[in-house]
Amino acid sequence: MAELLVVGTLALDNVKTPFGAVHDALGGSATYFAYAASFFTRVRLVAVVGRDFPQAHLDLLAGRGVDLGGVQLAEGPTFRWTGEYGYDLNEARTLDTQLGVLADFHPVFPDHFRRSPFVFLANVDPEIQLDLLRRIERPRLVALDTMNYWITGKREALRRVLAEADALLVNDAEARMLTEEPSLVKAVRTILGYGPRVVVVKRGEYGVLMAADGRFFFTPAFPLESVFDPTGAGDTFAGGFMGVLAHADRVDDETLRRAVVYGSVMASFAVEDFSLNRLTRLTEAEIEERFGAFREMMRLGH
Amino acid sequence: MAELLVVGTLALDNVKTPFGAVHDALGGSATYFAYAASFFTRVRLVAVVGRDFPQAHLDLLAGRGVDLGGVQLAEGPTFRWTGEYGYDLNEARTLDTQLGVLADFHPVFPDHFRRSPFVFLANVDPEIQLDLLRRIERPRLVALDTMNYWITGKREALRRVLAEADALLVNDAEARMLTEEPSLVKAVRTILGYGPRVVVVKRGEYGVLMAADGRFFFTPAFPLESVFDPTGAGDTFAGGFMGVLAHADRVDDETLRRAVVYGSVMASFAVEDFSLNRLTRLTEAEIEERFGAFREMMRLGH
Numbered sequence: 038m039a040e041l042l043v044v045g046t047l048a049l050d051n052v053k054t055p056f057g058a059v060h061d062a063l064g065g066s067a068t069y070f071a072y073a074a075s076f077f078t079r080v081r082l083v084a085v086v087g088r089d090f091p092q093a094h095l096d097l098l099a100g101r102g103v104d105l106g107g108v109q110l111a112e113g114p115t116f117r118w119t120g121e122y123g124y125d126l127n128e129a130r131t132l133d134t135q136l137g138v139l140a141d142f143h144p145v146f147p148d149h150f151r152r153s154p155f156v157f158l159a160n161v162d163p164e165i166q167l168d169l170l171r172r173i174e175r176p177r178l179v180a181l182d183t184m185n186y187w188i189t190g191k192r193e194a195l196r197r198v199l200a201e202a203d204a205l206l207v208n209d210a211e212a213r214m215l216t217e218e219p220s221l222v223k224a225v226r227t228i229l230g231y232g233p234r235v236v237v238v239k240r241g242e243y244g245v246l247m248a249a250d251g252r253f254f255f256t257p258a259f260p261l262e263s264v265f266d267p268t269g270a271g272d273t274f275a276g277g278f279m280g281v282l283a284h285a286d287r288v289d290d291e292t293l294r295r296a297v298v299y300g301s302v303m304a305s306f307a308v309e310d311f312s313l314n315r316l317t318r319l320t321e322a323e324i325e326e327r328f329g330a331f332r333e334m335m336r337l338g339h
Numbered sequence: 340m341a342e343l344l345v346v347g348t349l350a351l352d353n354v355k356t357p358f359g360a361v362h363d364a365l366g367g368s369a370t371y372f373a374y375a376a377s378f379f380t381r382v383r384l385v386a387v388v389g390r391d392f393p394q395a396h397l398d399l400l401a402g403r404g405v406d407l408g409g410v411q412l413a414e415g416p417t418f419r420w421t422g423e424y425g426y427d428l429n430e431a432r433t434l435d436t437q438l439g440v441l442a443d444f445h446p447v448f449p450d451h452f453r454r455s456p457f458v459f460l461a462n463v464d465p466e467i468q469l470d471l472l473r474r475i476e477r478p479r480l481v482a483l484d485t486m487n488y489w490i491t492g493k494r495e496a497l498r499r500v501l502a503e504a505d506a507l508l509v510n511d512a513e514a515r516m517l518t519e520e521p522s523l524v525k526a527v528r529t530i531l532g533y534g535p536r537v538v539v540v541k542r543g544e545y546g547v548l549m550a551a552d553g554r555f556f557f558t559p560a561f562p563l564e565s566v567f568d569p570t571g572a573g574d575t576f577a578g579g580f581m582g583v584l585a586h587a588d589r590v591d592d593e594t595l596r597r598a599v600v601y602g603s604v605m606a607s608f609a610v611e612d613f614s615l616n617r618l619t620r621l622t623e624a625e626i627e628e629r630f631g632a633f634r635e636m637m638r639l640g641h
Contacts, residue, residue, distance in 0.1 A: 124521050219426055221544070222562045242523070243545040244557070253636050255546070255559035260524045294639055334555050335637050337596055 041283035043070050044083040044169045045159025046116050053121040054266050062312040063094045066159035069269035072316050073276025073303040075101035078283040083107030083146050087115040087138045107146035111138040126264045127241040144169045155283040160184050163194040178288050180204035188214050204235035206275050212238050239271050247297050256297050259305035266311045270304045277303030302327045343585035345372050346385040346471045347461025348418050355423040356568050364614040365396045368461035371571035374618050375578025375605040377403035380585040385409030385448050389417040389440045409448035413440040428566045429543040446471045457585040462486050465496035482506035490516050506537035508577050514540050541573050549599050558599050561607035568613045572606040579605030604629045
């Protein structure tokens with residue numbers, strides 16, 4: 038089992054879906070990621086919060102064994118995201134973003150974080166991703182997520198992160214936007230030319246596509262009757278994915294495939310309730326049971 | 340190996356895609372279906388054409404061993420479809436439909452067609468589907484395709500066909516429209532309540548979902564760099580799917596899964612060129628090679 042470091046956001050979310058709404062709920066890319074990954078490996082968290090961030094949220098992560106040595110407490114309000122979803126739950130509509138303490142975030146972390154074999158750069162400014170990467174001893178695997186905002190606003194910095202990364206996790210619209218290539222297969226091949234040897238495309242209700250070392254692998258989404266709140270699904274996927282790789286301390290073809298399916302398993306639970314509510318009730322037995330269900334849905338022969 | 344009967348259309352298509360255009364090209368649901376199925380089993384065709392339908396097209400099907408005993412030659416023009424695709428090749432825009440001899444189509448076929456263990460009711464008026472079904476000895480498996488036009492215009496007749504069918508093949512928009520259910524998983528469960536024990540949902544670039552006897556099975560689409568012309572992909576899928584079932588003369592879980600993947604293999608070839616151009620160049624070795632590629636893309640463990 039190897040250590041897994043994540044840099045990203047801890048946030049307070051206001052979310053509205055056709056099924057309800059929450060106010061100031063625990064959210065943020067690093068939150069979902071760290072919680073999901075904690076089922077598989079030892080996680081180190083680098084992030085910033087304001088004094089308004091409830092201690093109970095930090096206790097929740099600490100209770101999962103997450104090393105909070107890289108969580109800074111800054112003057113000012115915590116990052117807040119307000120969004121809503123219509124009946125087509127595939128895409129969030131962002132209503133408001135309050136950066137708060139995130140506007141002036143410079144990652145600070147204890148010295149032992151520098152030796153983290155697995156690193157995940159969650160969706161933050163690519164300049165911050167680069168800054169962190171420069172201060173880490175060369176890890177075994179660096180993966181990153183990003184979003185349309187950085188693709189259009191900080192394309193050059195993003196390309197520099199990509200040149201140093203081993204894996205990119207994006208959704209299909211982002212893959213097309215990053216490469217300006219309408220064919221997803223061509224977009225993936227183009228991204229592989231930017232540096233990463235692994236590209237994972239998250240396609241919401243259509244599952245996940247991975248291209249790794251010239252091979253494609255596909256996983257369906259779990260056929261849920263209703264998705265309650267998709268917020269954090271991608272970060273939860275990433276937590277499961279990276280958690281499995283760090284646990285195995287290997288990045289071969291078989292482990293990558295298992296990692297994609299475990300990521301999908303974790304994401305399928307996350308969307309069953311608001312915030313981290315379903316994840317905090319989740320058991321290892323439930324994870325293994327759903328992994329078995331995925332295996333069965335994809336099985337071609339005996 | 341069991342006999343497979345199909346009723347559907349033989350057509351002349353005018354198709355425009357971003358990559359080119361064809362005029363009066365061989366098309367029609369039964370054409371794609373029969374040609375694809377002919378790689379796997381003995382096919383019997385029930386359809387109607389006008390005197391303008393080139394003999395060479397019928398010779399092409401006869402050359403694949405397709406029994407044309409149910410193809411009527413009628414006075415009037417052959418059914419013609421004119422459509423185009425934009426860069427999003429997932430959906431055709433129908434520009435014109437000339438029913439011609441199809442407007443007054445009453446299936447006529449030789450007596451030996453009545454004992455056909457596998458029957459596919461391709462996308463035609465559900466009244467015609469019902470009429471044909473009434474004149475066939477109870478087959479082992481009846482499957483049907485349909486489209487939005489019949490779902491809105493002949494819902495009651497369609498429900499009567501569904502009550503007698505074992506399998507429905509539709510795309511995801513049609514599944515939602517038929518059930519008025521935005522959740523695809525709920526839509527599929529609702530359709531299972533209408534009669535069929537197997538529902539196959541074709542999702543274009545996202546592959547295929549099958550629900551059979553309470554189990555879900557997923558297959559990705561083949562990751563093509565470019566789709567040339569998607570016309571006939573669904574019918575070609577159906578031909579491969581039903582061809583494999585009829586060849587095995589079994590409808591168990593393992594055979595259904597193989598059938599879905601072979602259907603996807605056949606469809607992935609069909610879209611590589613206009614009309615049946617790619618299918619007419621296709622070899623059995625190419626089919627087996629691509630089946631192996633699908634197996635590899637879906638493989639979770641050894």
